[in-house]
Amino acid sequence: EVRKKNLNSKLGYQFRVRQSDGTTEKPKPFSSPSDPIVALGLSPGIKRWFSSLDNGQFVTNNTANKVSLEDALGGKEFVLLYASAHWCGPCRQFTPQLANWYRGVKNQGVEVIFLSADHDENGFESYFKTMPWIAIDYDDDTRESVMAQIRVTGIPRLVVLDGRTGRVVEDNAVGKPLDINKWRQQVKGAGSK
Numbered sequence: 001e002v003r004k005k006n007l008n009s010k011l012g013y014q015f016r017v018r019q020s021d022g023t024t025e026k027p028k029p030f031s032s033p034s035d036p037i038v039a040l041g042l043s044p045g046i047k048r049w050f051s052s053l054d055n056g057q058f059v060t061n062n063t064a065n066k067v068s069l070e071d072a073l074g075g076k077e078f079v080l081l082y083a084s085a086h087w088c089g090p091c092r093q094f095t096p097q098l099a100n101w102y103r104g105v106k107n108q109g110v111e112v113i114f115l116s117a118d119h120d121e122n123g124f125e126s127y128f129k130t131m132p133w134i135a136i137d138y139d140d141d142t143r144e145s146v147m148a149q150i151r152v153t154g155i156p157r158l159v160v161l162d163g164r165t166g167r168v169v170e171d172n173a174v175g176k177p178l179d180i181n182k183w184r185q186q187v188k189g190a191g192s193k
Helices: 044-049 069-073 089-105 121-128 141-149 180-191
Strands: 002-009 012-019 057-059 066-068 078-084 110-116 157-162 168-170
Touching: 044 157, 057 069, 066 069, 078 089, 089 110, 110 121, 110 141, 157 180, 168 180
Parallel strands: 078 110
Antiparallel strands: 002 012, 057 066, 078 157, 157 168
16 A cells, blocks of 8 residues: 655645555655656746737747647746847847757747747748747737836847746846756756745
């Protein structure tokens, strides 16, 4: 017989177990806590970032298709907010690097959201077609709201959010190693404070 004891952690759900042979003898001690486990779902912290999203949907690089907030970001460990524009030379240099990295990690609990700083919808659409991730639609006021929340004053800008809490892990990852393990350590350090 195995009994479990639940623990609450800012990093996710944890549990401990202890063996019991069913006798009235003194039970064995509980094991050490498990690694944190996060249920697949949309965290309240991430939900707050996109609470005003039109119809609760992002666009895909085929702008006729949409994906719901829950389907796009539910259970993601990290959400990256990418402010960029087609007219920006440094952005056009960084975007292919980010796209190559993303293709290698997209199945590891990471999502990138494009926040267009383009001057018109045509610029947004032509640039977004080159990207493998999702975007907030150009006409959606949430795009400008999120850009204001992260205080975009220059582009390219890549903000890394903790998918469990919505907290900023990295204020601008452009020009820095895109290192999921480093971000995990930062989250773990923030969770122990």
